[in-house]
Amino acid sequence: MKVISAWVLGLTLALLWMSPLQAREKVLHVAFSASETGFDPVQTSDLNTAAVEQQLFESLLTYDYLARPAKLIPRLAAAMPSVSGQGSIWTFTLKKGVYFSPDPVFRGKKREVTATDVVYTLMRFMDPKNRSPYKFLLEGKIEGLDERAAQARVTGHFDYDTPVAGLRVLDPWHVRVHLKTTDYDFGHAMAQPVMGIVAREVIEAYAGDTASHPVGTGPYRLGQWLRSARIELIRNPNYRSEIWHFSPGKDPVNQRLVAQMEGKTLPQIDRIDIQIIEEAQSAWLSFGKGELDILGIPAQFSPLALSGDQLRPEWVQRGIHLDRIVEPAIAYYFINQQDPLLGGMAPAKIALRRAIFLAMNDGEMMRVIDKGQAIRMTYPIPPGVAGADAQYQSLLNYDPELANQLLDAYGYRRGRDGYRLQPDGKPLEVQYTTGLSSQDRELDEVMKKSLDRIGLRFSSNKLKFPDIIRAERQCQVQFRLSAWIADYPDGDNFMQLWYGPHTHENNASCYQDPEWDRLYEQTLTLPDSPRRDALYHRLARRLELYGVTKVSTAALRNVLSQPWVLGYRTHPILPSVWNYLDVEERNDRTP
Known part of the structure; x- marks a missing residue:
């Protein structure tokens, strides 16, 4: 009996000792609809990966959490940079006492960030072996850096040791940083998650697999990682003390967030659990059960959550919050200009591509796929971004009659089965690349229906998202509906998608046009102005005339958060804001 009593007493003491620790752990549960692609910032470009990198790494600058329009503020920098030389000289002062997260490379010592790390990080974007999709942020801008990259292309080795x-x-x-010319927008480049500062010894130690060994100074570090299934972020023990402090202005939502969060030490959340849930229905059901804390409403479920642009009463009664913005983004169709079947500048090939775009019914797309949660777009630069033009009139609006006339005129006659052949009589099939979700299957149906209207045979190439990105960069995707969201609120961030030198990076169209490139390069020397806008118009029209791309929609972002989530607000630029949040303790997450 005494033995049993001692055991019970020991168990009781153990539970008393453990319970406070368990109670203090705060966990945020979120989901991605597509897989990550690895966590070396210089090599990534997708939004989900950027959301994780926003938490693992820190760039010199970032964006104010609550300010609208988006406003730059310091992150790793101690203050906003000093800008002189008519916008060509940028001097950054780093915060002291900032340390990288623990890693065996540092041999048990705390490793502080210095200016040398900043220089090394920027150099990496121009190292040809990295093939960085965000090279455009620095390309042609910094004195001596392009020349260093050119040297590396000849020698096969990028010299990181000789000063630039x-x-x-x-x-x-x-x-x-000395720029080649005036650029008052350079600060936006320095605010990107991909510009998160890294340590050279870490990159060199894991040279064979830097994507699996992210070591940054952010509030979190990588915990358990099951590729394409689950990502765990845990609090970085080396993270400095940061205090939640933002001005709410007159916005009542911001004022509510300030009341919840003002003065709290960041981050408040100990662990972030990210699940890869490709099927929208599974994510929707998980949120409904309280298993996910934040959820961007999948378009097909928006009628269940929204009545018009308002949250349905049953969700309001549960204390669910809705955050709603127009994405600073575009969905756009592109055709691979190097594809043997659809590519090339022969008049018949241009006519074929334009006919395909004319057959795309964007109204049906918004109704069936977006469930009304999108707006029609015709211009490559979306609302809220410098250079946008809501009055632009596209040449490629839905017009299957004109599309059929084009195909008839250029010799794409119909075969016995009703589908068209190439002018030389060979078979003609348009291959659309898409993902594996149920929404992608719906998209396949809409695409097939659109192409059937003009007698083009449709086939679907189904790939996982990381494989789609890989195929795009190898110019192996024939036709796709893609999307790009603003990394920073300027038109250059969108127009660079068709710049010839960005082939194998962001130019998924693999478009090579010296005249287009010449005009685009002119825009880089100009501020936001009518002169630059005129050049943007010429660039947009040229993309349509040659059948390179067609802009489709801009999505409405509807995000739900559970009542126990504190401080949440959707940001138009930041890919994730988890470090600004808190969660109230809750024993039972089911409604």
Whole structure:
């Protein structure tokens, strides 16, 4: 009896000792609809991966959480940079006492960030072996950096040790960047998650697999990672103390968030559990059960959550919050200009591509796929981004009659089965690349229906999202409906998608047009102005005339958060805001 009593007493003491620890752990549960692609910022470009990198790494600048329109603020920098030389000289001062997350590479010592790390990080984007999709942020901008990259293409080795004229380490806490010309928007480049500062010894130690060993200074570090299934982020023990402090202005939603969060030490959440849930229905049901804390409403379920643009009463009664914005993004069709069947500048090939775009029924797309949660777009630059033009009139609006006339005129006659053949009589089939979700299957049906209207045979190439990105960069995707969301609120961020040198990076169209490139390069030397807008118009029209792309829609982003989530607000630029949130303790997450 005494033995039993001692055991019970020991168990009781153990439970008393453990319970406070368990109670203190705060976990945020979220989901991605597509897989991540690895966590080396220089090599990534998809939104889900950027959301994770936003938490693992820190760039010099970032965006104010509550300010609208988006406003730059310091992150790793101690203050906003000093800008001189008519916008060509940028001097950054780093915060002191900022350390990378623990890693065996550091041999048990805390590794502080210095200006040398900033220079190394920027150099990596121009190293040809990295094939960075975000090279465009620095390309042609920093004195001596393009020349260093050109040298590496010849020698096969990028020289990280010899100083670059435009990247000057003044002392451990100050770095000065000399640009080739005036660029008052350079700060936006320095605010991107991909510009998260890395340590050279980490990159070199894991040279064979840097994507699996992210070591940054962010509020979180990578915990357990099951590729394409689950990502766990855990609090970085080396993270400095940051205090939640933002001005709410007159916005009542912001004022509510300030009341919830003002003065709290960041991050409040100990662990972030990210599940890859490709099927929208599964994510929707998980949120309804309280198993997910935040959910972007899948388009097909928006009628169940919304009445018009308002949250349905039954969700309001549960304390669910709705955040709703127009995405600073475009959905756009592209055709691979190097594809043997659809590519090339022969008049018949241009006519075929334009006919395909004319057959795309965007109204049906918004109704069937987006469930009304999108707006029609015709211009490559979306609302809320400098250079946008809501009045632009596209040449490629839905017009299957004109599409059929084009195909008839250029010799694409119909065979006995009603489907068209190539002008030389060979078979003609349009292959559309898409993902594996139920929504992708719906999209296949809409695409097939659109192409059937003009007698083009349809086939679907189904791939996982990382494989789609890989195929795009190898110019192996024939036709796809893709999307791009603003990394920063300027038109250059969108127009670069068709720049010739960005082939195998962001130019999934694999479009090579010296005249287009020449006009685009002119825009890079201009501020937001009518002159630049005129050039953007010429670029947009040229894409339509040659059948390179067709802009389709901009989505409405509807995000639900559970009542126990504190501080949540959708941000138009930041890919994730988890470090600004808190969760109230809740023993039972079911409604």
